[in-house]
Amino acid sequence: MTIREQANNGYSNTNLPRRRRRRVRGTDPVPLWLWIVGGAVALYLILPTLVVIPSSFSETSAFKFPPEGFTLQWYENFFTNPIWLASLGNSFLVALLASALATIAGTAAAVGLNRMTGRAASFLRTLLMVSMVTPAIVIAVAVYISFLKWHLTGSLPGYVLAHAALGVPFVLVAVTSALGGLDPQLLRAAASLGVSPIRSFITVTMPLISRGILSGAVFAFATSFDEVVIALFLRSPTFQTLPVQMYNSVTFELDPTISAASSLIVVAVTTLFLVPQLIGNSKKTD
Secondary structure (H helix, E strand, O other), X not given: OOHHHHHXXXXXXXXXXXXXXXXXXXXXXXXXXXXXXXXXXXXXXXHHHHHHHHHOOOOOOOOOOOOOOOOOHHHHHHHHOHXXXXXXXXXXXXXXXXXXXXXXXXXXXXXXXXXXOOHHHHHHHHHHOHHHHOOHHHHHHXXXXXXXHHOOOOOHHHHHHHHHHHHHHHHHHHHHHHHOOXXXXXXXXXXXXXXXXXHHHXXXXXXHOHHHHHHHHHHHHHHHHHOOHHHHHHOEOOEOXXXXXHHHHHHOOOOOHHHHHHHHHHHHHHHHHHXXXXXXXXXXXX
């Protein structure tokens, strides 16, 4: 008998306890209590939506939950009333132009700050992010006083400029995050081939940070479309956005159409945020 056979024989005869197979878990598993807390927070955030959407189908003219009956008259009133349709068109136009302007300015600022270092870059980045932490009423008063001198209150350019200023920080954060994963060697290679900085940005940088630009544009659009405080200060009898019309329907009159408008906004904004995520996940799986 060889040494290896003797060793195996001896090992098999010993009464050693068998090791239990441990279940292989992924790295950093999420604990159960964190799932419970996250679910509770999510439920708390969507709870008003679970009340508003069913109420939009109620037959009663008063806000009542649970709803009584089932009707589509409030949605019909929303899509046939010229006041609601005009407000919806104004909001969409302002949000589209403001998000485009905020995307251009925020992307340019992110690219410029990414190439800067030192205290100057930190100061400028902080300055551009001030609107995210400043109370909306303070910004609204400042915008109103300034726009009165420039005769921009109640006008489309005034809405676009004010809402674009609110959207720039969101674009700056998204594009800066995307630039963090950009390999600078690619830009150096493009420069060594004689490519101009503008062409290098269009052909090299922009395709690589396109997801960050798109995310920032979506946030800027949603911020403008849902903004009400500044819009209340800038409104005029001939031009007002959908959130202002919703505010008027609650404060000056009891119009149940607001429940239908709120439901449509919730669905539209949710779709606006979910579709890019689903497209990105499908590309990753492919």
